[in-house]
Amino acid sequence: MRAYAAVLGILFGLWAAPAYAASPDVEDAQRAELERVRAKIANEVQLTAYDLVDEMVLGLKTDPVFQASTPVVLAGVTVPVGLGTGLEALVENHLAAVLGENPRTNIQLVHCPSCTAVVVHSGPEATVLSRGVDDPAVLAELGAGSGKHALFVDIEAEGTWLVLRARLTRLTPDLPIVWSRTIASSTSTPALLRDGTDLKSAEDARKDYLAALHDRGPITIPVRLGVRAYAPPNDSAGVAVPPFLWLQTGAELGSSDARAWTSSLLLGFSFIPQAYQGLMLQARVSRLLTGRARSLTHPDLYLFVGGSVMTVWGPATAPFQADFLTADDLLTAADGDSPRTTLGTLHLGLDLRLGNRVGLSTFLETIPDRNNSDNFGNYVRVLGLSFQTLGTEVTFCF
C-alpha cells in the first residue's frame, strides 16, 4: 500500500510539474513548443496578409477608382511592428503580382525613383529631407500633370486580427487622398488562397464550391482497368490460373451529393489473343470511410463489397472448368475447342478516390464454386470461404 502511494505521489509530482517547476529543461521545451507555434502563426500571418491584399484588389476590380488605366507608384508597404522586413517584401511582391494579373483595376504600377527615394529639397523657408512623395515641393518640380498616384499599404496585427489599411493619394502638391480602405481578418480564419487571375469574394468562392459539389450529379461513368491474380494451387496436381486483365465500364450512382454511399454496375471485357476472352457483369456497394462527404481536396477512402458473374473461354481458361484437369482436357483447350465457363464471385476491398476523378483499389475475391478446386490456392480463408483472387484496379471517372 505504501509503495502504491509512493508511485501515485511520484506520478502526481510529474504531472503537476509543468505548471510550477522551474526546471530549465521544461522551460526550454516550452519555449521550443512556443517557437514552433510562432512559426506556424508567422506562416498564417503571411497567408492572411495575402488574403487581405487579394480582397483589396478584388474591391478595386469590382469598383475601380479610375475610369482609365492610371500610373500608380507603390509608395509604401509596411507590416506589423515586430515582424521582419521579409514579410514586407513578400506582401509587396504579391500585391504587384495580383495588380498585374488584374488590369481591370485600371492601376498600372510604375517605377518613380524620385517619388520613393529620400530627397533633399532646399527652399528659401527650409531644407526638407523626405521621400519625394511626401514633399509637395518635389512633386511640384516633378510635374503635377503627370496623373500619377501613390498607393500606400499598411498591415498591422491588432490582437488576433490582422488589419490592412490602404490609401491612394494623387501626386500633386496638395496630395489629396482619393481612395482609402480598411479591411480586417482574423488569423483563426483559414486563408482563401485565391487564384490571382480569377479573384473571387469569399461568398462567391463558397457558391462555386457548392456548385462544384452539385454539378457532379448523382451518376458518374467509371472506366476501370483491373487485374485479377489467382492464388497458385496448393499441390503440384493443380494447374495454375493465369492473371486476368479486365476493362470495365458502366455507371456509378451516389445516394446523395455527399456520396457517402455509392453503388455501381459495370460490364467488363477481357481479351488476350491465343489465351482467353471473357465477359463480366459486376455490382458493387461502397461506403465512404473518411468523413461524411466526399472531399474535393483530400483523398477519400471507400470500403466496398460486391459480386460479379463472369464467363470466360479460351485455351488458358481450362483451370476454371473442373476440379481436376486431365492431359486430355488441356489438349482440348489448346485446340481452341474449350467450353465456356461461367462463375459467380464475391469480393471485398478498399478504394482510394482522388479528386473524384481517379481511383485506386485493391480487393480480395472468392469463387464459392471453386472453393475446393485443386487449381486454386487461397490468399485468405475466412469463415470457410477461400479468397482465391487478389485484384487491383485503376478507375477513371467521367
Added chain:
Amino acid sequence: MLLVVLGVLFLPTLVHKDPAPGLTMSRARSRTLECERMTAEIASRSYPGQVRPSRPRGEYVERSALVCAERLVRPGLRTDQDAAILYALDPLVNDLTASAADLHPELADHTWLVEAFYPSGQVSAKLSFAAKNALAERGLQVSDRTPTLSAGDVDVLTRMEPQEAYPSACRRYSDNGSLRAGDALLAVVSRDPRETILHAGLCTDGQWSWLK
C-alpha cells in the same frame, strides 16, 4: 481508493479545457490568448464540425463556447506602450476621429491633415495612416500633406512645456503657410510614455484646441 480521490480532485482540470491560468496553463501562456465567449448557435455556424449545434428541441443546460486564438505578436516583441496602443489601434483612432468630426461639424468642408506625435516613428506612421483612413471613411476630404516647421522653430518648441508647445506649433504652422486657411490639422498625441490612451488636438487658422 486513493486513485479515485485523486481522480475526483483533478477531474475538473482534466475534463474542462480552460484558458485561465491554472494547473495546466501557465500565466504567460494565458496572456498570449485572446478569448471570446459566444452562444452555441453562433459558434456552431462559425466553427462547423467543432461545435455541435443545439438540438432542435433545446438543451437541458445553457451552452456557450469560448473561442480562443493566440495573439499574433509574441509578448515582449513590442514595448509595453506600443503593444497596448497597437492592440487597440482601430477603436482608439476611430474614437479620436469621431470626436474631431462630431465636435466640429463646421469643419466638414475643410481639408484634413493628420500629424502623430508619438515616441516611436514606426508606430507614429501607423497612427497617422489609421487616422487618415478613419477620417476619409467618414466622408471628409483628407490630404497626405504634412505641415512643416523650420529647424529654428523645432529648436524652440522642443524646449517648451507640452501645454505651450502644441498651441505654439499650431501658430507657427499657420504663420509659415504650411497650414492654410481651409485646412484642419488633427494631431494624435501621446503625452506620457506610461499612458495607454491617445489624445487628440485640433489646429485650425492658428488656433489650437484639445479634443480629448
